[in-house]
Amino acid sequence: xxxxxxxxxxxxxxxxxxxxxxxxxxxxxxxxxxxxxxxxxxxxxxxxxxxxxxxxxxxxxxxxxxxxxxxxxxxxxxxxxxxxxxxxxxxxxxxxxxxxxxxxxxxxxxxxxxxxxx
Amino acid sequence: xxxxxxxxxxxxxxxxxxxxxxxxxxxxxxxxxxxxxxxxxxxxxxxxxxxxxxxxxxxxxxxxxxxxxxxxxxxxxxxxxxxxxxxxxxxxxxxxxxxxxxxxxxxxxxxxxxxxxxxxxxxxxxxxxxxxxxxxxxxxxxxxxxxxxxxxxxxxxxxxxxxx
Numbered sequence: 001x002x003x004x005x006x007x008x009x010x011x012x013x014x015x016x017x018x019x020x021x022x023x024x025x026x027x028x029x030x031x032x033x034x035x036x037x038x039x040x041x042x043x044x045x046x047x048x049x050x051x052x053x054x055x056x057x058x059x060x061x062x063x064x065x066x067x068x069x070x071x072x073x074x075x076x077x078x079x080x081x082x083x084x085x086x087x088x089x090x091x092x093x094x095x096x097x098x099x100x101x102x103x104x105x106x107x108x109x110x111x112x113x114x115x116x117x118x
Numbered sequence: 119x120x121x122x123x124x125x126x127x128x129x130x131x132x133x134x135x136x137x138x139x140x141x142x143x144x145x146x147x148x149x150x151x152x153x154x155x156x157x158x159x160x161x162x163x164x165x166x167x168x169x170x171x172x173x174x175x176x177x178x179x180x181x182x183x184x185x186x187x188x189x190x191x192x193x194x195x196x197x198x199x200x201x202x203x204x205x206x207x208x209x210x211x212x213x214x215x216x217x218x219x220x221x222x223x224x225x226x227x228x229x230x231x232x233x234x235x236x237x238x239x240x241x242x243x244x245x246x247x248x249x250x251x252x253x254x255x256x257x258x259x260x261x262x263x264x265x266x267x268x269x270x271x272x273x274x275x276x277x278x279x280x281x282x
Contacts, residue, residue, distance in 0.1 A: 015135040085130050088138075092128040094167030096142050100126070102154045102163050103146040110150070 010077050013057045018042065019050050023073055026060060030072040138247040148234040148241040152209045155232065161187070170197070181206060185214065201227060210234060216247070226250035 014020055018040065025031060025039055036047050051071060054060035058077040062069055128142045144151050154160045158175040166172045166189040173196075174188035186200040198219040205213035211234070215227040229248045234241055 011132060012135040015132055081132075085132075089128050089130040089140075091167060091169065092130065092140055092142070094169065095164055096126070096128050096144075098164035098167055099151075099154055100144065102160050103144055103150055106150045106154060106160075107146055 010057050010059055010081055013053055013059055014078075014081060016050070016053075018046075019054055022047070022050055022054065023059065023078075026071055026073040030070045032068045032070055036071070133246075136249045136251060138249070140245040140247075142243050144241045144243060145239075146241060147239055148236040149209045151241045151243060152234050155234075156212070165189070174198075179203060179206060201230075204229070 014023065021040060022036060025036060033044065033047055033051065036042075036051075037044050040047060051060060051062075055062060058074055060071050061074050062071050064070075126143045126145070128140055131139045131141075133139050154164065156177060156179050158177050161175045161177070162172040165175065165187060170189045170191040172187065172189050174186060176184070176186045178184050181203055183203045184200065185203065186198065188196060188198040191197055200217055200219065201215035203212065203214045205211065212232045214230055214232075216230050217227045228250065231244075231246045231248070233244045235244075236242075
């Protein structure tokens with residue numbers, strides 16, 4: 001199956017587990033790339049590549065402080081994902097709440113069938 | 119909201135850029151969850167959630183068999199989906215295609231894999247949608263944007279919330 005070109009938007013960017021880890025780390029604190037290298041146990045070129053992708057879609061911002069480049073999360077870029085996941089989850093949650101009701105009845109019926117002599 | 123003793127919640131994640139994964143635990147053995155998933159009169163009772171009523175639930179549960187669901191939404195609009203079963207392992211796993219009967223990008227239908235795993239009388243259901251392209255996924259995402267309720271948490275939401 002043909003794969004779409006990656007990393008054209010925030011959804012693609014966060015489809016990669018390592019990039020999600022980077023976002024998690026940056027969510028709590030602004031960090032230089034070396035911190036990320038240490039925390040993730042990845043080589044610096046890999047970390048830099050992930051950071052570049054995240055910057056391209058606006059999920060990560062960077063600023064220079066002295067000799068260091070500090071990376072931080074841009075939460076606004078996550079909002080479309082947050083909104084979509086929430087609404088999708090919500091419609092499935094509603095569906096599954098109704099399914100719970102059906103299952104309760106099926107369980108009662110089954111217990112009734114087995115427990116006629118009780 | 120119904121008062122449920124379990125704290126079960128559907129979790130949605132995006133494992134790759136053309137997949138959507140839904141996970142949910144049910145307080146029932148897997149043969150009952152499978153039955154509720156594959157029996158038309160039972161599907162009719164839950165599939166539309168509280169967003170409408172189901173007018174059609176057709177299930178020809180065999181490999182190559184067709185299914186079709188039609189829901190009448192509260193606003194009056196009809197929403198319909200259909201597809202074909204590709205793999206059926208009773209009480210364990212169903213693989214089927216899914217086509218939305220409406221404006222949709224050209225391409226292959228989505229392929230959904232639903233699995234039922236039981237432990238201690240409870241069932242974990244996973245539903246993985248493999249989409250044919252990013253365009254299709256974006257379409258689903260765009261359509262989902264229209265409804266606005268916010269419920270639940272996952273990794274990305276936690277990240278987003280921590281930034282407010």
